[in-house]
Amino acid sequence: MADLQTEHHGHEPEQHSEHKVVSPKVYGVIFLILLVGTALTVWASYWDVGPWNAAIALGIACTKATLVVLFFMHVKYSSKLTKLTVGAGLFTFLILVGMSLADYFTRAWGQW
Amino acid sequence: MSTIVSLPDQATARIPKRNYLSNENGLLSWLLTGDHKRIAILYLISITFFFAIGGTLAGLIRLELLTPQSDLFAADTYNKIFTMHGVIMVFLFLVPSVPATIGNFVIPIMVGAKDLAFPKINLLSWYLYLAGGAMTLWAMISGGVDTGWTFTTPLSTHFSNTNVVTTGLAIFVAGFSSIFTGLNFIVTIHRMRAPGMTWFKLPLFVWSNYAGSILMVLGTPVLAITLVLVVLERTIGIGVFDPAKGGDPILFQHLFWFYSHPAVYIMILPGMGVISEVVSTFSRKRVFGYTAVAFSSVAIAVFGFFVWAHHMFIMGVSNYAVLVFSLLTMLVAVPSAIKIFNWAFTLYKGSITFETPMLYAFGFMGLFTIGGLTGVFLGSSGTDIHLTETYFIVAHFHFVMVGGMLMAFLSGIHFWWPKMTGRMYPEKISQLAAVVTFIGFNFTFFPQFLLGMLGMPRRYAAYPPEFQVLNVFSTAGASILGIGYLLPILYLIWSLKYGKIAGNNPWQATGLEWQIQSPPLTENFVEIPIVTQEAYDYEWLERQKEHEVTHVG
Amino acid sequence: MSDSQAVATTVDAGHAGGHAAHPPYQRHHFVSMEQQNETTNFGMWLFLLTEIMFFGGMFTAYLIYRNWYYPAFVAASHTLNIIEGTANTGVLITSSFTMALGVWCAETKRRKGLVWSLIATFILGLVFLGIKADEYHEKWVLHHVPGTYFSAQAFVHPTAEDGKPAEKPLAPDMAAHTEVYFSLYFAMTGMHALHMIIGIGILSFMLFRATRGAYMDGNIAFVENFGLYWHFVDIIWIFLFPLLYLISRYS
The missing domain is CATH 1.20.5 (Single alpha-helices involved in coiled-coils or other helix-helix interfaces)
Structure with missing residues (x-):
């Protein structure tokens, strides 16, 4: 984690993150992946693969949510x-x- | 009897002119305050008000149960009374009792901060509490509610024709008050500590409130959505809990107890924190096994989320779930026992003195232990099937909540009263009150264990005549208990004007809050302290005093 | 509050060293801006934690009943409008993207960029609610809103419509359980929509301030924390969409 630095400014011995500005390019790439994921999950639901339908739908949803948390919500840099x-x-x-x-x-x- | 109380010379001592109480005057300066200490006082007044109402209702319940027939009230009136007693005591007294009053007052000072992280949200939380309280009172006077504080479906959604919606929304609102308090504490404890104040220098009161706050933040929203679903089911008829439409009433129980079991720890953990402070101060020793006690709070918080279905053993959950939840329930006994044993070891070879907070703390330890151990009876599925829904369970949770938590609350109020007001409470009469409370409590609730073992069910206005003797005992005890609670209200108000000047540190205690003036300044510290000493380091305190003497002299 | 500040000025005289450098928006009880920002950010995250648990209760209910009444859930799910649902997912993801851009504009002090991003987010939020309202209206027309007006007849005697073949008929008792599905559908999407409405309210306040030039002085905690909230609402929808709309679409 290059963006995590230990910074002792007295009142707080825990690790602090330097405020990282995420570039719009990253946002753009994530945005596209999310749109593709949405299309993929709709498409996948029209194929009968038994119990795997639910697993695929949840898997794609979890991936999308993780991307939003990590990048849009900056948790990767937090x-x-x-x-x-x-x-x-x-x-x-x-x-x-x-x-x-x-x-x-x-x-x-x-x-x- | 020896004492460690050291008060300043009463002839010359004065309350510091500038303090948080005198800083600004007028009603508005209180109603719009952001000062955590003033909000704590606001909370103290409001929860005392609701405690008085809840206590009065308890008195009415005991009066009705004096005789086997339901002669004082009709059965449905009785149902409304015990429901309101439960709702008020749980949501409007026990949950906010220690955190919102004592915690609000001392946690920022203990961690060395000027205020809680979000003063305005703190104030908002008090207003939400008031709104919830007002809605509850409205529900009570406009016809009451008769479902019990557990809002069991489908009674609450379909068959009760009382004010379930108003009461449910009241608890929803009061729940947000509790969420915001917990959120504020967690953020403050993480982010607002003074330089040098590491996690393991924090007083144990802070640790236990931290653990309790985690439960508030994670548990309360589940109750909120459950109540929303109940309200929707009642008003527009959605079918989530309605068996006629395919819903499962037991799902309501799952969601309700997912909050309401951790809620028990929301109530008791801050009380345990008070006991740690008091036991250490009045035995002049560092709390034995500080780290173990600190982590036992967190362990109780975590385990608290794994045991909720032990409230549902007879409600139709699967046998396997009963087995698993019964085993997991036993886990909670471990950190609770760690606390009790460590307090006992703290007392061992300590220089114990018996001031009022310590008397209440002893009361807590004894009664909480009984309450906790009878909890093991109820957590074991075999005995639970016999004992649940009887007076045994009523006695059990009153031992934990009233014998434990209320004792801890009173202990804490007496302990920090000098810091809050700058004045001492009268010692002799308060010791008397502590003893009266203890005696009255045991008279009231111990017979209920026996009644439960004999099979007297809870929540009925009438009972078979053979139970009357024990019920008379219980009611007689309740009147003693009532006196025990009335006394502190009276003499604490009296002490506001006539109490002795307390000085900064009447108990010779080590917490940061005792090193500043009483009552404190609005921003607590003249200078943000730099913390080098461990918690409960009485030698450090001695050195500080020598230092002062040599420098002043 | 004024009472605290009155004392703050005098008390702080004791350690006034770095005090002059404090920006005006630093509140009196924080040592530094960094501490203030981290504190509010952490507070926001804890609030989102409560939101996870708030929706958690409904997700639990959903999973249980989906397992119990799977055929009813399949049939009821097929009555939802897949086009509108997919479009709404796209709309919400896009609004999340524009919100993220808004945060970036605030971070890099681009006033116009911030205002336009917020306007876009605002409009997309309204579009989402509009489409949602249309879907709700359709449910109302079809008697699929739980309560006294509800009717499961269409599931017992399905009819072919718009060139689509008729759904498989359900036994009357299973068909009745579609009401559980619709209860959850309305509870979950309704709670989600309520969060959207609250979000749009806060957003319009923020937009108003941004047009007046706010958030260009580095004090962007409000924008960032609102962004977190908005993305969280997006995440809830990311799960609601497959769970509610996409149950065995093939059958």
């Missing part, structure tokens, strides 16, 4: 704290979804 915050949100979200679904899936297994 401090570790920001990255940790995003990770914490994702983690708790997955607990909510995962452990709730775990109950629903195991209900089908019936009694002991």
Whole structure:
């Protein structure tokens, strides 16, 4: 991480990120990838590949979201704290979804 | 009895002329303030108001239960009373109690900042709290709500014809108040610390509020969306929780308890922080195992998200989920026990004195331990099936919330009262109040464990006559408890004018907040401190005092 | 607030060293602009965290019912307008792009660029809401809005329309469960639209200030943090689109 520098200005011993200006070219490339991803996900949904349809749709959505987070939202260039915050949100979200679904899936297994 | 209280010479001592209270006058200077200390006072007044209402409702419940018949109120009135008692006590008292009052007041000072990171959002959070409170009161006086504070579907969405929508939206609004408080704390603790104030020099009160704030920020939104869905279901009839349309009422339970179980830790963690400060100060020792206690707060916060379904063992979740959640529930006992044992070791060979905050802290440790251990009964699915929805569960969470949290809150209020107001509370009568509270509490709630074991269900206005003896005990205890809570309200107000001048550091405590004047300046510090000492370093404090003496003399 | 500042001037005299250099928009309780910016940025991220959990509840509900009532979800999903949905996705991604450009213009102090980017974002936001409103209207006409007006008849007796072959009919009890799908559809897209409306409100305020020359002095935290919010709303839609519109389009 070249853009992360340890900067001790007294009040805060954590790592600080220098404010990085992302060039419009990067934004443009990401924008195009997002548009292509949208087209791809619509196109893919018209092919019958069984359970893979959902996986492909979610995979493309996750990729698009990751690109938006990393570049449009500057997380790639941000401090570790920001990255940790995003990770914490994702983690708790997955607990909510995962452990709730775990109950629903195991209900089908019936009694002991 | 020995004491560590050292007050300035009362003949010459004065409250500092310039402080946060005298800085500006007039009602508007309070209503538009950005000062975290003034907002803390605003919160203190408002939560005391709601505590009084919630307490009165509790008194009415106990009066009704004095006799086996439902003679004082009709059954549905009784339902509305215990619902309102729960809603007010949980959302308008316990959740904001320690964080929004004591935390708001001392956290910025403890980390060495001039204010919280977002003063205006802090003020907004108080107004949201008031709005939520006002809506709750409106729901109460315009017909009440009878679903219990848990808003169980489909009762809340279809069958109750009371003010579910108003109350739900009230909690939604109050929830945002709590989100903003938590957000403000996390940002402040990360970004506003004074030079040299590393994470492991922070007082444990800051650590536990940090952990509690994480839960507020991550948990409360789930409650918010759940209540929105309930309101939508009630008003326009969407079908997310409605079994008639294919929805699953148990999903409501999942979403509700995903917040409401962590909410228990939102309530108790800040209280645990108070106990760490008080136990250390009144045994003149660094908290034993500082790092373990600090991380146990974070561990409680993380584990808190993994255990919510233990509220749902009898509601139709799968057997396998019951097994997993039951096992995970036991995990929470570990960090809680770490705290209790470390406080005990802090007391060991300490120079213990028995000022009022310490008496409340002892009350906390005993009652919280009982509350926590009975929680193990309820977390084990086998015993839970027998005990859930009985008075055992009522006794359990009142031991944790009232015996634990309320004791911690009172301990903290007494402990920081001199800092907040510049004056001491009267010592003898407050010690009496602490003892009365402890006795009254045990009289009130211990019989309820027995009632629950015998099978008395909760939430009924009437009960079989064989339960009456224990219920009479409980009601009698409640009246003692009521006196125990009334006393502090009276003598604390009295002390505002007649209390002894406290001076900067009546307890000889080590926190940054005790090194500045009482009451503090608006911006807390004359100079932003540079922190070199560890938390609870009493030798450092001694050296500071020697330093002062040699320099002044 | 004025009370704090009154004391700030006198108290700060003690360490007035670097005080003269402080820009006017630095608030009194921060040591440096860097600290202030990092603090507000972190605060914004925490707020977005709460938003993740807010939508998280609905995503959980969606996943559960999709597994329970898959045929109903497929049939109901096919009644959504795929053209409008795809177009809206494009519109929202484009608005995210123009917002990102706006942040860049503010960073590099291009006033005209900022104003035009914000105008573009504003218009695209309105276009999104317009298309959404048209879709909602279509749902209303088809009796697909949950509540007393809802009717699942079209799923039990599907009719061919516009050259498309008729959908496979559903059993009446499964067809009734399309109401769960539409409940979630309206709850999720409605909450998303509400966030868009709030965003457009803040955006117009920001646009108004930008035309007056604001954000050209390096104090761009507001633009950056609004950008984060706008991108977050975009991300929610990136997930809503395949989950709601694209369930087994082939069948």
